[in-house]
Amino acid sequence: xxxxxxxxxxxxxxxxxxxxxxxxxxxxxxxxxxxxxxxxxxxxxxxxxxxxxxxxxxxxxxxxxxxxxxxxxxxxxxxxxxxxxxxxxxxxxxxxxxxxxxxxxxxxxxxxxxxxxxxxxxxxxxxxxxxxxxxxxxxxxxxxxxxxxxxxxxxxxxxxxxxxxxxxxxxxxxxxxxxxxxxxxxxxxxxxxxxxxxxxxxxxxxxxxxxxxxxxxxxxxxxxxxxxxxxxxxxxxxxxxxxxxxxxxxxxxxxxxxxxxxxxxxxxxxxxxxxxxxxxxxxxxxxxxxxxxxxxxxxxxxxxxxxxxxxxxxxxxxxxxxxxxxxxxxxxxxxxxxxxxxxxxxxxxxxx
Amino acid sequence: xxxxxxxxxxxxxxxxxxxxxxxxxxxxxxxxxxxxxxxxxxxxxxxxxxxxxxxxxxxxxxxxxxxxxxxxxxxxxxxxxxxxxxxxxxxxxxxxxxxxxxxxxxxxxxxxxxxxxxxxxxxxxxxxxxxxxxxxxxxxxxxxxxxxxxxxxxxxxxxxxxxxxxxxxxxxxxxxxxxxxxxxxxxxxxxxxxxxxxxxxxxxxxxxxxxxxxxxxxxxxxxxxxxxxxxxxxxxxxxxxxxxxxxxxxxxxxxxxxxxxxxxxxxxxxxxxxxxxxxxxxxxxxxxxxxxxxxxxxxxxxxxxxxxxxxxxxxxxxxxxxxxxxxxxx
Numbered sequence: 001x002x003x004x005x006x007x008x009x010x011x012x013x014x015x016x017x018x019x020x021x022x023x024x025x026x027x028x029x030x031x032x033x034x035x036x037x038x039x040x041x042x043x044x045x046x047x048x049x050x051x052x053x054x055x056x057x058x059x060x061x062x063x064x065x066x067x068x069x070x071x072x073x074x075x076x077x078x079x080x081x082x083x084x085x086x087x088x089x090x091x092x093x094x095x096x097x098x099x100x101x102x103x104x105x106x107x108x109x110x111x112x113x114x115x116x117x118x119x120x121x122x123x124x125x126x127x128x129x130x131x132x133x134x135x136x137x138x139x140x141x142x143x144x145x146x147x148x149x150x151x152x153x154x155x156x157x158x159x160x161x162x163x164x165x166x167x168x169x170x171x172x173x174x175x176x177x178x179x180x181x182x183x184x185x186x187x188x189x190x191x192x193x194x195x196x197x198x199x200x201x202x203x204x205x206x207x208x209x210x211x212x213x214x215x216x217x218x219x220x221x222x223x224x225x226x227x228x229x230x231x232x233x234x235x236x237x238x239x240x241x242x243x244x245x246x247x248x249x250x251x252x253x254x255x256x257x258x259x260x261x262x263x264x265x266x267x268x269x270x271x272x273x274x275x276x277x278x279x280x281x282x283x284x285x286x287x288x289x290x291x292x293x294x295x296x297x298x299x300x301x302x303x304x305x306x307x308x309x310x311x312x313x314x315x316x317x318x319x320x321x322x323x324x325x326x327x328x329x330x331x332x333x334x335x336x337x338x339x340x341x342x343x344x345x346x347x348x349x350x351x352x
Numbered sequence: 353x354x355x356x357x358x359x360x361x362x363x364x365x366x367x368x369x370x371x372x373x374x375x376x377x378x379x380x381x382x383x384x385x386x387x388x389x390x391x392x393x394x395x396x397x398x399x400x401x402x403x404x405x406x407x408x409x410x411x412x413x414x415x416x417x418x419x420x421x422x423x424x425x426x427x428x429x430x431x432x433x434x435x436x437x438x439x440x441x442x443x444x445x446x447x448x449x450x451x452x453x454x455x456x457x458x459x460x461x462x463x464x465x466x467x468x469x470x471x472x473x474x475x476x477x478x479x480x481x482x483x484x485x486x487x488x489x490x491x492x493x494x495x496x497x498x499x500x501x502x503x504x505x506x507x508x509x510x511x512x513x514x515x516x517x518x519x520x521x522x523x524x525x526x527x528x529x530x531x532x533x534x535x536x537x538x539x540x541x542x543x544x545x546x547x548x549x550x551x552x553x554x555x556x557x558x559x560x561x562x563x564x565x566x567x568x569x570x571x572x573x574x575x576x577x578x579x580x581x582x583x584x585x586x587x588x589x590x591x592x593x594x595x596x597x598x599x600x601x602x603x604x605x606x607x608x609x610x611x612x613x614x615x616x617x618x619x620x621x622x623x624x625x626x627x628x629x630x631x632x633x634x635x636x637x638x639x640x641x642x643x644x645x646x647x648x649x650x651x652x653x654x655x656x657x658x659x660x661x662x663x664x665x666x667x668x669x670x671x672x673x674x675x676x677x678x679x680x681x682x
Binding site for chain 2: 063065089090093094095096097098101102104106109110111112113114116123124127128159161162172175176
């Protein structure tokens with residue numbers, strides 16, 4: 001697949017037109033439909049969306065963790081200068097943990113309960129590096145120290161169940177970074193943790209990222225975290241990318257009604273209790289029978305402003321409204337901005 | 353770990369103590385007169401009363417129980433004041449008046465047969481069940497999986513007595529591939545031992561193999577979906593390491609528990625298989641003791657087989673603690 005060296009993309013990771021479909025007895029599950037995204041070293045890309053939007057499947061497809069016997073994966077995933085989708089499983093396996101690593105949502109269950117923390121770290125190092133056992137152990141202790149685990153010389157011999165949730169996530173981060181990968185994918189890394197620990201973990205990831213110029217993909221539904229650390233944001237809905245923009249741009253000038261809905265779903269403590277939440281009506285679409293038109297159409301409150309019922313019949317294309325700002329919506333650009341201004345203006349201005 | 357072991361061992365002794373009470377009261381104090389059972393048809397009330405006195409059955413229940421238990425540790429002499437006292441040696445579980453033999457002697461004669469029967473079948477079913485179960489799990493949803501599951505279903509639905517008779521009819525009678533079963537110790541005549549035991553092993557292992565294929569397959573499939581297996585893959589470990597070191601290690605652990613207890617149950621005697629193949633093991637002895645209403649023997653066998661299960665339970669729990677640090681360090 002690498003006939004043309006000149007098309008080597010500049011970002012460290014570049015995904016284009018990624019499609020993941022799972023055939024099931026009820027029909028084909030369209031988990032990911034034509035997602036394109038990229039992230040450069042030292043940068044953080046946030047993938048935002050509600051449960052079932054396809055964000056975790058996208059991450060697992062990038063990592064090559066989708067069982068190809070159970071799913072069809074197509075599109076291109078360029079990591080550094082290698083294309084992963086067409087690569088044999090074992091070749092992708094050799095890159096996992098070495099050039100790209102991943103941490104998961106639930107640190108309670110993501111570590112093997114039967115092996116010591118140190119053994120699991122050492123194992124991760126020894127797959128990709130030729131080290132002596134004692135060097136690998138020193139490296140494991142060093143990594144535990146870097147992720148801020150106190151007394152790493154003792155903790156290295158602990159079993160996962162002897163650590164708190166936050167400590168376990170730190171261990172997961174240490175394990176993911178032990179081979180200094182250039183890409184780290186964090187799939188909802190703080191969702192299962194106490195609120196007080198969440199900020200620490202996000203800060204830790206950011207610090208380690210800055211130290212080694214790592215590209216980070218942060219999957220989350222917490223827009224507060226996104227605003228803190230992400231350089232760019234892509235919003236996914238129903239397996240499709242519906243909006244992508246630099247973080248500031250997305251927060252101040254969102255255009256897709258779904259993004260707008262996400263932003264207004266954050267509780268507002270400056271409002272009366274009954275007005276604090278503005279939930280998006282309806283439920284996410286079933287990934288088996290995607291609507292013929294726009295995936296968000298059934299829940300969209302602005303679709304009546306689009307002539308000819310285009311929202312119901314035709315899936316809008318992902319179009320650049322500004323350089324670097326992509327939107328998938330049938331509404332005319334001016335109309336979208338006006339809606340956003342009204343909605344966000346009422347937020348900023350508060351009541352009255 | 354040490355505290356855990358001590359606690360578990362103490363629990364075991366408590367359980368054994370309760371077991372001895374239950375067995376004693378079940379068999380010695382239930383309706384049905386043990387003294388009446390000590391002599392045949394030509395019994396007179398005088399003989400029954402004399403026997404009752406000789407066996408100590410006229411004493412208060414508590415005294416009887418103390419003698420019953422102390423006999424296990426120091427032995428016992430029945431009717432010491434008569435001209436022909438019956439001596440029962442140290443681990444004395446009672447005396448069978450039907451067979452004029454110490455219960456312990458009868459059990460130790462039968463135990464090796466059952467032991468070899470159970471161990472052989474155990475090895476067979478563990479090897480076949482676990483390997484086929486893993487094989488099915490690795491081929492989940494494809495034809496090898498379906499084939500193994502079909503075999504398992506057939507194994508499930510073959511009753512031991514039917515399979516046993518089938519094997520005897522074809523293998524021994526029709527095709528004459530094996531001689532008629534006659535038990536010998538493996539140390540005396542290993543060839544005849546194997547010839548005798550192979551069919552009982554198969555019969556006894558069939559049901560458990562079917563069960564363990566299913567159990568192993570489901571356990572392994574379950575762990576394949578676990579988060580730490582995904583973590584192992586994300587590390588870039590070779591698939592083989594992911595399966596063997598991460599998925600199987602966790603998935604097979606609960607099987608240790610099931611296997612230990614199933615083996616213990618078999619060690620208490622395999623009634624049907626022993627009868628079909630006329631193996632003089634604990635199962636056959638138990639059946640005979642019941643048909644003869646040989647109360648001391650029934651009580652002895654019950655005590656021994658229940659103890660085996662209690663001990664096996666302890667061993668299994670300790671093994672589990674060795675394997676799973678969450679139990680050990682909990």
